[in-house]
Amino acid sequence: MKYIYSLLIVTLLLTSCGEGKKQSVEAVVASDNLENIRLKRAEVVVEQQKIAEQLKQLDNRIAVLDTTKKVPLITTFKAKQEVFTHYLELQGNVSTKNLLVIYPEFSGVLTKVYVKEGQRVNKGQILAKIDDGGLSQQLAQAQIQTDLSKTTFERQERLWNQKIGSEIQYLQAKSNYEAQAQAVSQIKQQMAKTVVKAPFSGTIDDVITEQGSVVGAGQSQLMRIVNLDDMYIETDVPESYITNVTVNKSVKVEFPILGKTIDAKIRQAGNFINPANRTFKIEVAIPNKDKNIKPNLTAKLKINDYTSENALLIPLSIISENAEGQQYVYTIIDKSGNKGIVKREIIETGRTQGDYIEVLSGIENDEEIIDEGARSVKDGQEVKILTSN
CATH class of the missing domain: 2.40.50.100 (RNA polymerase II/Efflux pump adaptor protein, barrel-sandwich hybrid domain)
Structure with missing residues (x-):
């Protein structure tokens, strides 16, 4: 309604000015006539609104006719079974009983x-x-x-x-x-x-x-x-790992100061849970032939607490979660050429290692999963596949 009123006012004003030969914006501005400048501005605003309406009509029709615009571009990869070795990462200090x-x-x-x-x-x-x-x-x-x-x-x-x-x-x-x-x-x-x-x-x-x-x-x-022959690392392990962190488990020990990593084993696992922090102690024997490992040296431990021979690993970044707390990913079905249909799959996940997580159920080996673009697609939507790994 406001638009109609503005148009009528401008029309009447233009009519009152004779046959309505339009003056350029530059000429109106140069005249320094406040009334004419205001009239010219109102005229330009009306023309702008007309153009905006026309653009909207054109965009709507393009959206209907251009079917390729509505198909998201994505990349995919195929889930492959592989050996998954999970490590519990802890920190400890080197000790010796002979000090x-x-x-x-x-x-x-x-x-x-x-x-x-x-x-x-x-x-x-x-x-x-x-x-x-x-x-x-x-x-x-x-x-x-x-x-x-x-x-x-x-x-x-x-x-x-x-x-x-x-x-x-x-x-x-x-x-x-x-x-x-x-x-x-x-x-x-x-x-x-x-x-x-x-x-x-x-x-x-x-x-x-x-x-x-x-x-x-x-x-x-x-x-x-001090005797540097019998060195070990003592550290506290959360009680949740009591069944997986046991004697003779393999451990990768890194000494950041020395720039050195060695392979070792757990020689002792405590049988007492500390009620204050809910942890138990372990000892990792450290070979020290060159005598450069000293008492109280800081070490990082990576304990192999879980291994799966046929694990399905996917990036953490592609996993979403619904309102019920269920995790899901998007897969491709009904693939034809470089196009396919999106399907949402509820999954159950296990342990993580770095940027990847093990999938326990919900997807199968060789199933095609959406990687890039996983956050912008919907269940049942058609997509165009750019690359497939």
Whole structure:
């Protein structure tokens, strides 16, 4: 209605101007006549509306006659069965059970350190010596007393065997000898604590206390020893994987700092679920022949928790989901040449690996699936196939 009124007004105005010889926009603008400029603008608006209506009619007719415009262009691929190996990816730190800071068992002056940093040592090898604080003299005196009591006991024993002397004399000699022998043994045990020995074979990583320092039993750190032969990675695994992550499972271990990847196996899987985070622990043994893997080094683990010999894998990007939460993809049926009909297939999916997911049901081997254009088609629609992989 507004359009009709505008047209009538412009028509009347043009009629009132004589025979209505139209002036150009440039001429009207050059006249600087406000009334004429406004009239010319109204005339141009009416012409614009006419052209818009004509374009709309033309577009509608083209849409009816041009059937190729309504056919979406897509690409497809054929689902193929292949081996699917799924990996659980975790992170862990390298550890060793043979990493120990050695503390003294005896208090005194550290009189001698026999090793240096980086030195390889064997189990039981003497590493350091602490001043015994006079125990050696006590041992010498106690040994003399022991020897004397032993001689007395042996003589008394011979007499007792010959029925000479009293039983009490024999028992006293025996008791005295045993007490002296026990005293010697105790002193020797104390003196043994003044000698620091390697608890296992390994390498002296750090000498912490220097020779000549006063050390306290169980308090002063003497040195750190490490064995890089028996290395492992310990990490926590979610409880949902307890049936798949088991002993002897294959593991790919990547050390980002070293730029190195090795193959290993799980040597131990925990039997306890941590109630705080619902995980269990595993240990992965690490071969370390070149000794460049160190304790506390960060590692990435890829654990082979699932393998399927005949899996159907499709890109995650082509999967859609309906209002009921069902996943679906579009396939091609009734194919003729490079054209076909779209069919929506409800699918059930399994594990993902990267950008792909395993399809458990809903599609078959060699079935043609829409790839590019999967988001713009509808069930039952005709499509044109550009390429097929």
